[in-house]
Amino acid sequence: MTIAKAKVLGFCGGVRRAVQRIETELAEHGPLHTLGAIVHNAHVVDALAAKGARMARSLDEVPEGGTVAITAHGAGEEVYAEIERRGLRLVDTTCPIVRRAQQAAASLVEEGYSVVLYGEAEHPEVRGILSWTRGQGIATQSPDVAIPIGEKGIAVISQTTKSPAMFAEFVQELVKRYTGRVPEMRIVDTTCPETGRRYQAAAELAAGVDALLVVGSRSSANTRKLAETCRATGVPTHHIESAGEIDDEWLASGKRFGVTAGASTPDDVIEDVVRRLRGRAGGSSEEAK
Ligand code: SF4
Missing domain, CATH: 3.40.1010.20 (4-hydroxy-3-methylbut-2-enyl diphosphate reductase, catalytic domain)
Known part of the structure; x- marks a missing residue:
């Protein structure tokens, strides 16, 4: 069995930057609240929560004098004004x-x-x-x-x-x-090239495999859209959140597997899937060309 990874997959630059910024803040200044989920992936949210990043649905949930992080999705002008009015410390991870x-x-x-x-x-x-x-x-x-x-x-x-x-x-x-x-x-074209690159890389990958595994949270719109794009190629596609969802029957139905992942899926979850595929089938792994 061969396992090929898409040329472009997983965290986009904006999400990677936001997660790193939060991790640095936690290490240097201690616990904080994020305004909404920092990324649509429970694995990442839980890992950051374990280090002290709690999710707040609104500024009312952020204690007086606390720190609040705006996510890569950004926020409205009034949110910045309200953070200032409340005297909260701001960590702004809005994607550029x-x-x-x-x-x-x-x-x-x-x-x-x-x-x-x-x-x-x-x-x-x-x-x-x-x-x-x-x-x-x-x-x-x-x-x-x-x-x-x-x-x-x-x-x-x-x-x-x-x-x-x-x-x-x-x-x-x-x-x-x-x-x-x-x-x-x-x-004014304000679309982000990152999303398109993942679709393009997934379509290229689909051309040389028997089945595709799309890794990422089901609550992530971009991962769902990536899975739709993969299905549209006609190659059997399975959307999984983690390695634990890999079904042995899929492995019996083909020799070449392609792995891709949405922009909110962290590297370790993707690597875990590749490792599990290799382990179950004794196959080799290669990057898609
Ligand atoms: S705009 Fe969105 S998809 Fe593009 S890099 Fe920023 S966070 Fe990622």
Whole structure:
């Protein structure tokens, strides 16, 4: 049996940076609260909790004088103001790519555009970015909603994890509907290349294997989407959270296995899966080319 890992898999730069920052803070300054889950992966959340990082659903759960960490998804302008008002110590792990989207939203509004944010309205990153538009923006995945029009026109940006192809399709639909009806349309591509790289690497991996294992939390939207992308290739795909879910029947059904993982899956969980596959089948492991 051969086991091949995707060329790009697991933690993205933004999540890796956020987790490292929290670990450094815990080591140097002691316990803190994270505002929401630092990453959508129970293994990572539990490991950080054991070191003193508790999850708070709101600032009300952070004790007076405590430390609060904003996650890689970022937060709204009002959250920063409230942290300051309460005198809490802030550890900001907002991913630089999310920060760029927040800054784009704020400056487009300042220039006189209303902002259309292509994304899932309830996603924490989207709620955060939208807040930087100071009420001059909307988040939607449908071009058929009423869009407020700024003095200068409308500007379109994206949730970072949306695929560039889907964002382009959405923009095209808006262009069809609004050309000639608004003074100007601005498009700012705020998608993150990390997500696309994982899809691309998984598709390349699928071409040379009999089955794919997608490792990552079921609560992680990006891991679920990665599993969908793998299934769409026609190669049998199993989404597992950890090595303990590997089924011997899968191993009997093929000779070449491909392993990939979502952007929130840590290295040790991936390595555990590869080790378990090797151990059960006595196979060799290789990186996908
Ligand atoms: S997927 Fe991209 S935008 Fe999101 S945290 Fe990772 S690097 Fe940042």
